Amino acid sequence: xxxxxxxxLTWYDRNRRALPWRALPGHPADPYxxxxxxxxxxxxxxxxxxxxxxxxxxRFPTLEALxxxxxxxVLVLWAGLGYxxxxxxxHRCAGIVAENGGFPRxxxxxxxxxxxxxxxxAAIAAIAFGIPVIPVDGNVERVTARVFxxxxxxxxxxxxxxxxxxxxxxxxxxxxxxxxxAQALFDLGAGICTPRSPACVLCPWQGGCAAQKSGIQAxxxxxxxxxxxxxxxxxxxxxxxxxxxxxxRKRPPSGLLGGTVELPGTEWLCALWNREDAFIHAPFSxxxxxxxxxxxxxxxxEIKHVFTHFSLSxxxxxxxxxxxxxxxxxxxxxxxxxxxxxxxxxxxxxxxVETGLDFIGAAGxxxxxxxxxxxxxxxxxxxxxxxx
DNA sequence: GAGGCGTGGAA
DNA sequence: TTTCCAAGCCT
Numbered sequence: 001x002x003x004x005x006x007x008x009l010t011w012y013d014r015n016r017r018a019l020p021w022r023a024l025p026g027h028p029a030d031p032y033x034x035x036x037x038x039x040x041x042x043x044x045x046x047x048x049x050x051x052x053x054x055x056x057x058x059r060f061p062t063l064e065a066l067x068x069x070x071x072x073x074v075l076v077l078w079a080g081l082g083y084x085x086x087x088x089x090x091h092r093c094a095g096i097v098a099e100n101g102g103f104p105r106x107x108x109x110x111x112x113x114x115x116x117x118x119x120x121x122a123a124i125a126a127i128a129f130g131i132p133v134i135p136v137d138g139n140v141e142r143v144t145a146r147v148f149x150x151x152x153x154x155x156x157x158x159x160x161x162x163x164x165x166x167x168x169x170x171x172x173x174x175x176x177x178x179x180x181x182a183q184a185l186f187d188l189g190a191g192i193c194t195p196r197s198p199a200c201v202l203c204p205w206q207g208g209c210a211a212q213k214s215g216i217q218a219x220x221x222x223x224x225x226x227x228x229x230x231x232x233x234x235x236x237x238x239x240x241x242x243x244x245x246x247x248x249r250k251r252p253p254s255g256l257l258g259g260t261v262e263l264p265g266t267e268w269l270c271a272l273w274n275r276e277d278a279f280i281h282a283p284f285s286x287x288x289x290x291x292x293x294x295x296x297x298x299x300x301x302e303i304k305h306v307f308t309h310f311s312l313s314x315x316x317x318x319x320x321x322x323x324x325x326x327x328x329x330x331x332x333x334x335x336x337x338x339x340x341x342x343x344x345x346x347x348x349x350x351x352x353v354e355t356g357l358d359f360i361g362a363a364g365x366x367x368x369x370x371x372x373x374x375x376x377x378x379x380x381x382x383x384x385x386x387x388x
Numbered sequence: 389g390a391g392g393c394g395t396g397g398a399a
Numbered sequence: 400t401t402t403c404c405a406a407g408c409c410t
Contacts, residue, residue, distance in 0.1 A: 041406040048396065048405085082394025085409075117408045137406045155390095186406060195404075196399075226403095256393065308393060347395060 002208025003147055005174035005181065011204035012184035015191065019046065020053055022183070029179060031103045031128040032063045038120045038127075039090050043083065046190070052081050066091065067098035075259050075344035082347070084258055089115030105129045126182040132175050135182055136162045139189025144168070145221035146193060149210035153222040161221070193217075229306070235278040235315045236265030236349075238300065238356030240337065241324035246353070247283050248343065249332030256307075261343040263352055264332055268312055282317070283332075284325055295319045300359035305348045312348070318356040318363075 013025070021037035023029040036056060040049045056077050060066040066074070071091045078087035092114045097103055103124065104110055110121035122135035134140060141158070144150065144165040150157060168174070174181045192203045200212050211217040239247045246263075253259050266273055266281040279285060282297065300318040304311070327333060335343055337357065345353065 038406065043393090043405055043407055044395075045397075045405045080395080082396090083407085085393065086407090089408080115408070119407060123406065135406075138404080139406070183406095190406085223403095258393090306395080308395090309391075 003168065003205050004208075005169065005171040007204040008184050008188065009173055009177060009180060012180055012187060015187065016180075016183070017046075017187055017190075020050060020057075029128045031124065033057070034124055034128040035093075035103065035120075036090070038123045039086050039115055040081065042086060042120070044081065048081065052077070063094055063098050063102075067094040071259070072344065076342060079260065079344040080347050080350065084260060084344075084346075085254070086115055088254070088259060103128070105131075107131065107133060123182065126178045128179075130178050132169060132178040133182075134165050134169055134185065136165050137186070137189075139186050139193070140165050142195065142221055143185060143189050143193045143205075146198070146211040146217050147205060147209045149214065149216065149220070151216075151220065151222060153224045156224065157221065230270060230310045232268040232270055232310050232312050233272050233314075234266050234268040234312060235273050235281070235317065236263040236352050237282050237297065238263050238316060238318040238353060238360070239283050239295070239321065239324070240318075240357070240360055241321045243324075244337045245324055245334040246337055246340075247324065247327060247332050248335045257346045257348070259344065260346045260349065261335075262346070262349045263316075263356070265314075268310075273315070278315070283327075287325065295321065298359070298363065301355040303348070303351045303355060305351065314348070314352055316352050316355045316359075318359045320360055 016022075016025070019037075021029075021033045037049065037053055040053055040056075059073075059077055060069060069091070071088060074087050074091045075084065078084060081087075093116065096113060104113075105125070107121045107125045110116050110124050111118060116124070119135050119137050122133045123137075125131040126133050126135055136144075141154065141161045144161050145157070147168075148164050150161060150164065152160060154161075168185070169178070169181055188203070188205075192199045196218065198212075198217050200206050200209070200217060203209065203212075206212055209217065211220050237247075248261050249264050251257050251260055251262055264281070264283050266278050279297070282295070284295065297317040297319045300316045303314040303316060305314065306312070324334060340353065
């Protein structure tokens, strides 16, 4: 009774966020825009998504433009955003939906498309097509756990939370505005019912919140303790010639960082590499030293990177050659340093390349000892600037 | 169904 | 520094 849909919608009408993918109040949303934004927002913050969304829509203004593009072009626009299977599924999905002449307008058919799970199917259905369902994301789980004081820990409580969340839009006011109601719950979770210190005094549902009544709102939702993150180690090699060309290679099309471009290197194992074993994986190590002579590798730095399920430490070695040997398919391919932004570099590899180039740049200047954090990336642009 | 799958900002 | 975690999906 006190979880009034009207109260929530009124709050939303006054406090809704203006977001690039959001239609203006009272206007219908574009399913293509909603879909792109929802895929990008999976496990990703709004702040991180906004610049990617803008660039993506400039490059692929329509579903047809996206469907017609090579998947590698999509990955270039996605590089740095993480969870790269999203980009591959997005591209597959575009082909299917364009072939069908548009998005299906029901939850079940949406759910069947690649990259669209229960949450995203409900989100598109509600936001773009006005179907009265509640997409259950982290925000909605948190709000639901609190208003009903559900103390069972995630992720075990997920099913229960979804069941309870589905009861939130029973009133007529919610049924009349499914798109706004769903987004109102997002904005409530993002701005008021926040994870750490919820602003209950500002909450349109404070009178009906069971957790707030007993003062446990900041403790919910509970979560089961997560396991430790194991450490892994790798070695990567930056080789550059006097023409400013780097040797790079492409990772397998699926799996970790699938389809992205990387510096050649070792596997990532749970133990530190010794120098001898690591250098078996250095470029051209299996070739007789030709007229270029032996490659003189130098330690350029160490990169720490954290993935969801392990942390990684990469030793970067760098070397400069007058003339690059001709790479074969196993070696990889050459990329001009000033055209790196045309390749899909993960954030990890962007850091590795930056470290290697910084080292080469500093070491290359006569008598200049390589210094850490010298920031000598003149003329080399690794990311598409936003104009800041 | 449990684990693989990125990243960067905030506290 | 460490920990948490953000509009989850796939196998």
